[in-house]
Amino acid sequence: xxxxxxxxxxxxxxxxxxxxxxxxxxxxxxxxxxxxxxxxxxxxxxxxxxxxxxxxxxxxxxxxxxxxxxxxxxxxxxxxxxxxxxxxxxxxxxxxxxxxxxxxxxxxxxxxxxxxxxxxxxxxxxxxxxxxxxxxxxxxxxxxxxxxxxxxxxxxxxxxxxxxxxxxxxxxxxxxx
Numbered sequence: 001x002x003x004x005x006x007x008x009x010x011x012x013x014x015x016x017x018x019x020x021x022x023x024x025x026x027x028x029x030x031x032x033x034x035x036x037x038x039x040x041x042x043x044x045x046x047x048x049x050x051x052x053x054x055x056x057x058x059x060x061x062x063x064x065x066x067x068x069x070x071x072x073x074x075x076x077x078x079x080x081x082x083x084x085x086x087x088x089x090x091x092x093x094x095x096x097x098x099x100x101x102x103x104x105x106x107x108x109x110x111x112x113x114x115x116x117x118x119x120x121x122x123x124x125x126x127x128x129x130x131x132x133x134x135x136x137x138x139x140x141x142x143x144x145x146x147x148x149x150x151x152x153x154x155x156x157x158x159x160x161x162x163x164x165x166x167x168x169x170x171x172x173x174x175x176x177x
Contacts, residue, residue, distance in 0.1 A: 016055075017058070017059055019051075020049075020051050020055040020056075020058070020059055021059050021069070023049040023050065023051055024045060024046070024049045024051060024055075024056060024059070024060065024066055025066055025069070025070050026049070027045055027046075027048035027049035028040070028045060028049075028063070028066040028067060028070075029070070029107070029110065030048065031044065031045065031048060032067075032110055032113075032114050033110065036114055036115075037063060037064065037067070037114060037116070040063055042056060042063060045063065045066075067111070067116055067119070068119060070107075071111065071116075071119045071123075072123075074100075074104060074107060074108075075120075075123045077100075078096070078097060078100040079127065089173075090128075090145055090149065090172070091169045091170075091172040091173045092169065093127070094149060094152065094153075094165075094168060094169055094172050095165045095166060095168065095169035096165070097153070097165075098153075098156065098163075098164070098165035098168045098169070099165040101153075101156075101161065102161070102164075102165060105161065108157070108161075109161065112157040112158075112161075117153075117154055117157055120150060120153055120154075121150050124146050124149050124150050124153070125143075125146045127146075127149075128142045128145050128146045128149070129142060130142040130143055130146050152168065152172065156168060
């Protein structure tokens with residue numbers, strides 16, 4: 001069949017991929033409301049998203065990758081907020097992060113409910129600038145800050161996200177971190 005205006009999709013590849021990513025992400029988040037990641041199959045996911053299996057694998061490497069990409073988009077949004085300069089004290093960045101979690105509570109509560117909080121670790125390590133090539137003193141001090149921050153966030157989630165961003169930042173400063 002020869003292609004013409006009537007049988008060629010009006011969406012570009014980029015547009016089709018954005019459509020697929022959006023629908024798969026929405027389907028994944030809806031399924032995670034009902035069941036754990038382990039209980040969700042790729043077949044069930046693409047059926048709920050109403051896209052083809054090949055479309056899934058063209059855009060994602062695994063079911064977990066769907067959540068990771070969604071998390072990365074949320075975290076990138078937070079990292080671009082005003083006041084997120086690396087010159088800011090860690091307590092200020094923690095306050096802004098907790099505020100971001102509060103503003104996006106349903107998404108982050110779902111991650112917590114399904115045991116996916118570990119996704120924060122790599123993002124936080126990156127945020128504090130921990131790199132293997134750093135000097136030993138810098139590497140270990142940044143590792144301490146990153147994992148302390150991750151521990152505070154994980155504990156905050158486990159406690160039901162009840163303390164405000166200002167309260168957490170004040171506690172962090174009181175702890176001398």
